Amino acid sequence: MRWVGILSALWIGLSNSASSQTVTWTGTGIPRIDSMCQQFQQLYTRIREESVLPDSARKQFSDIMFGLRGKFQTAEPFRLDSARRDSLLRSAYFSFPLRNYTPDAIGGTHGEGYRAKGFDLFDYNVRGSHPAQDIFITDRNQDCIDDHTDRPADVLAMTSGIVLAIETAWTPGQEYRGGNWIWVYDPILDGLWYYAHNNAILVRPGDWVQSGQKISEVGRTGYNAYPARSPTHLHLMYLQLQPDGLPLPQNPYEWLLTARNLN
Numbered sequence: 001m002r003w004v005g006i007l008s009a010l011w012i013g014l015s016n017s018a019s020s021q022t023v024t025w026t027g028t029g030i031p032r033i034d035s036m037c038q039q040f041q042q043l044y045t046r047i048r049e050e051s052v053l054p055d056s057a058r059k060q061f062s063d064i065m066f067g068l069r070g071k072f073q074t075a076e077p078f079r080l081d082s083a084r085r086d087s088l089l090r091s092a093y094f095s096f097p098l099r100n101y102t103p104d105a106i107g108g109t110h111g112e113g114y115r116a117k118g119f120d121l122f123d124y125n126v127r128g129s130h131p132a133q134d135i136f137i138t139d140r141n142q143d144c145i146d147d148h149t150d151r152p153a154d155v156l157a158m159t160s161g162i163v164l165a166i167e168t169a170w171t172p173g174q175e176y177r178g179g180n181w182i183w184v185y186d187p188i189l190d191g192l193w194y195y196a197h198n199n200a201i202l203v204r205p206g207d208w209v210q211s212g213q214k215i216s217e218v219g220r221t222g223y224n225a226y227p228a229r230s231p232t233h234l235h236l237m238y239l240q241l242q243p244d245g246l247p248l249p250q251n252p253y254e255w256l257l258t259a260r261n262l263n
């Protein structure tokens with residue numbers, strides 16, 4: 001288990017090394033993290049605005065992901081064989097993404113709110129799928145103040161990773177479905193987390209976040225999340241990167257069940 005300790009220490013080291021919590025180390029011949037974040041932010045905005053063709057978006061996305069992999073695989077703690085990786089995933093790797101909540105708050109009785117069929121990250125016109133879990137807070141009057149604590153509900157990072165992009169400017173009336181969202185790349189899982197419908201967002205692109213760290217507060221931002229018919233919730237999606245750098249949705253339900261609950 002020693003390496004887990006080393007890894008944790010390294011993560012803490014990484015997050016403490018730069019004053020702004022921004023990861024700025026550079027490897028030779030590999031683009032800087034901040035430029036990859038910028039590229040991702042621009043690409044995702046263009047996908048949403050449908051100003052890039054899906055095939056071109058796929059190619060650009062895959063290039064950015066190869067860049068990220070190259071970046072992190074040059075850092076020793078992220079180079080894990082499959083046995084070490086599996087062991088890490090069993091050792092309190094995941095944090096439940098809402099403080100003071102448990103899997104009871106997940107929509108549906110057995111996570112059946114997850115429907116990946118037909119999902120295409122690169123074609124904003126494709127609708128009907130929901131490759132995500134919705135996790136609901138107690139908010140009867142829909143003011144985004146938790147009825148139990150009288151405070152906003154904290155969204156916590158499911159795993160450690162680098163914040164790639166955020167949206168903070170959603171306003172009611174906009175048709176964008178995610179509202180204020182956060183994208184995080186986890187170099188151990190080699191996958192992307194997407195947290196949507198947030199109110200306040202507390203992280204910036206380039207920030208390294210620790211598993212369990214507060215990254216935002218639950219909100220009602222987003223075209224479908226804003227109307228009264230929608231109870232206040234976090235929309236959580238995980239995309240597993242494939243060898244070609246393209247994303248495949250994966251149901252995070254089992255991970256949510258085994259995640260540690262933070263109060």
Ligand SMILES: [Zn+2]
Pocket residue numbers: 130132133134234235236
């Ligand atoms: Zn959802």
